[in-house]
Amino acid sequence: MIDMKQGTIWETKEMQARLRRRYRKERIFKSVGLGGLLVGLLALAILVASVLDTGLSGFRETRLKIDIYMNPEIIGNVKNLHGDAWTKQVRDVDYGALIRNSLRTKFPDAKSRHDIFGLLKLVSSDARVEIMNRLIKDRNIIGKTIPINLLSSSIVDMYEKGQILRSSDASTRKISNKQLAWLDKLQAEGRVTSQFNWTFLTSGDSREPELAGILGAAVGSFLTLLVTLAIAFPIGVATAIYLEEFAPKNKWTDLIEININNLAAVPSIIFGLLGLAIFLNIFNIPRSSPLVGGLTLSLMTLPTLIIASRAAIRAVPPSIRDAAISMGASPVQTQLHHVLPLSMPGILTGTILGMAQALGETAPLLMIGMVAFIVDIPKGVLDAAAVLPVQIFLWADSPERGFMEKTSAAIIVLLVFLVLMNGLAIWMRHKFERRW
């Protein structure tokens, strides 16, 4: 076949077949890659769609406009009270009675105890606070009948959002036929409205789905990540620089390197156990606080951060180090003036990815008590706090149907956090990137 004198003949059948085989291989290779990408995108699309589908309604709430008669007999003689006496009196008013009486006036057909109970179940328990706030704002409403847009209860909210169906069996349906009839009446009068659910974004957790908010967990996550960053970033970068630039290459550094790589693969719950044993039991740091959460997560993030930082440092061309050293820069000057600035984009990307991983971590936090039911929004790193993934876990576990959409809504908030963080990573990478 090979005839060096004649040169290669490319037009033979074998050669043509070879060419075709090569093209076919390339086509297969490309389509396999493309197929993988499409499967991944499809999975992502399904995930996002299903989360948005169930979660977006969590950002809306239903309100019922009820005419409340501010009965002076129930409220008592408060007109002339001021200061502490006024505050105390206003707090002690039986708002439940105001609501009950007003609802009974509106729906005189509710007579039995059971009916009245069902009637009261239309509005949220928070309705009392809403009326109180109106009274505090304006004491002149006493004795008048005023329409107030009260927050509906979770069952009404679920029904309005189509998550409880009228057609379902009345015996197991959370909302009774009578309640539905009352609701129809309100609807006919245009008293049922839907609006943006600010409560969800501005309050902490609650036993009532319609009152539960994400802010406590979001602040908790933020504080926890702040602690994680403050601890893991300096230690991780310092370790990476030392290992990469200063440490002698011997058995011990090899051993350390292997251990760091192994630690990166250790299941996160092990770090939770470590945090429980050391930070809670030995150092007695308040349990379920962002401080102990951040400490535990920083242990978990450190290996990832060190590995990413070492890779970034290694990617700085040796010629830059040579240039600095030959100019008479000391090792520390070489690091601070040249290697670190050049590796910063890589280090920051690694850091943000590590932080994103820490943000989504649940298991180790369960071990250090961050799984508690916490209503208050944490004010500092020593306050008890929840974090977003644990909040999702807790809500997903709740029996109330109303928490289902809250769970998905919390997932949306977590995903938004993640997207923002990754966006930040890309932006920083772009900003700090320098060419050489």
Place this chain on the structure above:
Amino acid sequence: MDNAAEITPQAPTQAMIQACDVNVYYGDDHAIRNVNLDIAPKTVTALIGPSGCGKSTFLRCINRMNDTIASCRITGTITLDGQDIYDKSIDVVQLRARVGMVFQKPNPFPKSIYDNVAYGPRIHGLARNHTELDQIVFTSLQKSGLWDEVKDRLDTPGTSLSGGQQQRLCIARTIAVNPEVILMDEPCSALDPIATAVIEELVAELKERFAIVFVTHSMQQAARISQKTAFFYLGEIIEFGDTTQIFTNPRVEKTKDYITGRYG
């Protein structure tokens, strides 16, 4: 006494750098064998020889750049102005300020042209104020023949210059700290002939002030720019002498073979 000075052309008093029985090992690899070499001030000394013969290794011994290689071990002595540069009392940072280096591939810092040149004076505290620093930058860029080309864009990145300009920027950066010796490791190998000619002219000017040690693969270049030439082969100096003598009348057969292109 007079006789002895005549016999050895590199009289000890004239030499700026003296290498005495230098051996370099990379692990088990014996890279440099018993090298003795005197480098005179205000002279270009060319180191020639085939690839892997130890020219660059020897060059990097003179400013102790080999210290950064963990497996590298050096025996023998190298003195600069009579001081052993491998003595414990020597500060490496100061040594490298006295013995500057220009590399094969232009490696400006990814900073502005100004900052590239000002970096050395800044870290060594050579300028007391901005005016002095400006003056150093101006002088260095002028000496490296780059001033007219970059005076209007001192704040653009050094990496945005052409290859030849980058290499002259590296030279400007080196002379900004006012060294005594400049080591050049094949500084023209990545440049086109025109940029090479510019660098060669520059070297001829710089030798009026500095001792220059110049590693090159090009015989013609060594012949053009150097006054002294050392021929390295397999880690040894085969022949060392005046450039004209080495190229016109080599004493050793191997040298003759190499410069006439028989091998290498």
